[in-house]
Amino acid sequence: MQNHITVLGDTPNDIAYSNGFIYVLNSTSADLQKIDPQSYSQVFDIPLTIGSNPYxxxxxSSYAYVCCLVSGEVDRFDLNNGQPRGAIVIGGCPEGALIxxxxxxxxxxGFNPVDxxxxxxxxAIINLDSFTLEGEINVGKNPQAIFISPDHNLHIVCTGNYDNVNGTIYIFNPVSQTLDDSIAIGGQPAxxxxxxxxxxxxxxxxxxxxxxxxxYNSLTGQIIHGPSNPILSGLGVWSLAVDSLGFIYSCNYGSDTVTKLTPSGQIVATYGVGDGPQSMIILDDITNNVADNSAPQPTSCLLGNYPNPFNAETMIKYSLSPAARGASIAIFDITGRTLSRLNLGTQNDIGAVNWNGKDENGANCASGSYFARLEANSESGPISEKAIKLLLIR
Structure with a gap:
């Protein structure tokens, strides 16, 4: 552990990583510092609006998006030169964000500073191509952070009101743009x-x-450790990170420490750090863990379908890696006979396509079990992923 490696602004509140550089957001001095992780020297400092409380x-790869708690703005800045590239007022005292x-x-x-x-x-859902507010989804009380699960759903951490409303996790499907489930975890998760x-x-x-x-299990929703049996760490756990080997690290605001734990919650080591650690990133030789504000790169696979069972139509979610070419989804029956093929074009991203329960001739398929499989080509050879089951009920 090496402390005091560089000088930051007043009240550093968040840290992130992109394109080989570290970015530190300072709340009171209202600035965003770009730092070289090799020399720990400052590349440049982006001034923000004093009093806006950048949170x-x-x-x-191109921009920094800063959420300002007091002003209710999301400000965009160029990562190469630090120049401002627009702002959106969304209100509602914004905190955590995820791309x-x-x-x-x-x-x-939804914090009210008056009472x-x-x-x-x-x-809030912001379209990055046009940098406009696309819509808002109502969730629980006091949402503070958003992260993504392996099934590509967004988990929204609602802390509650610190009184009579406890913590709840809301699960959002970014393809159908709907809330699919919630987990009443309890306590005050942040x-x-x-x-x-x-x-x-x-x-x-x-x-x-x-x-x-x-x-909790992010795929099944099963709570493993909650208020009645929490994993114990240093006083005042404020934020977390996970390394490429699965070890957990907690920023302990109350004890001025960082604790390393096994996935089962056993403490491996505790490190003394500066006053009130609030945020961390992990940079290792295998992967870059960048806390809660970035998502994994798309891989080629099917992500499920909704609704299932279905009657008239079902939406099949998919993910395509940049290496995928000529991708399609094959629909086949229990005998392996291909009934339809849904072409996905050249898009390399997360998306969805609908199947209307018909074969390639436009005839309605009978009630029963069907399967969908993603097929594509790449420079290393054909891609043929595990099929998912579709249940059609007429």
Missing amino acids: SVALD YGHHLYVAQT FSYGQGKM MGVVGTDGIAYLAAGGWVDHGYIYS
Whole structure:
């Protein structure tokens, strides 16, 4: 552990990584620092609006998107030169944000600074191609962070009002643009990450004797550790990160430490750091873990379908890697006979296509079980992924 490696602004609140550089967001001094991770020297400093309370930053390969809690703005800046590239007022005291596909998703807490209450929690959906507010989705009380699970659903961490409304996780399908489920985790979780095994971990405070970490299966929703049996860590767990080997790291605001834990919650080591650690990133030789504001690169696979069972039509979610060429989804019956083929064109991203329950001649298929399989070509050879089951009920 090496402390005091560089000088930051007043009240650093978030840290992120993109294109070989570290970015630190300072709330009180209102600036975004670009730092070289090799020399720890500052490349440049982007001034923000004093009093806007910049709270979190999300990065893609070209831009930084800064969520400002007090002003209710999302500000965009060029990562190459630090110049401003527009701003959107979304309101709702925004906090955490996540970039996924061509959209920026922002948690709107609904905080009222007059009486310290929380109104309707929302998630703003911003189109990154046009940099416009595309819509808002109502979620639970006080959403503070968003992260993504291995099935490409967004998990929205709603902390509650610190009184009579406890924490809940809302699960959002970015393809159908709908809330598909919720998990009443309880307590006061504030942010989350997903481990290499699909287990989600939540920073959940804990301000007496121990800090708390909750966990649940992000694919099934099964709660593993909640308020009654939390993983214990340093006092005041504020945020988390996971490395490429699956170890968990907690920023412990109350004890000024970072704790390393196994996936099962056993403490491996504790490191003393500066006053009030709030955010961290992990850079290792295998992968770059960039906390809660970036999503994994698309791989070629099917992500399920909705609804299932279905009657007239079902939407099949898919993910295409940049290497995929000539991709299509083959629909076949239990005998292996191909009934239809849905061409996906040249898009390399997350998307969806509808199957209307008909064969290639336009005839209605009978009720029963069918299968969908993603097929494509790449420089290394054909891609043929595991099929998913579709249940048609006439």
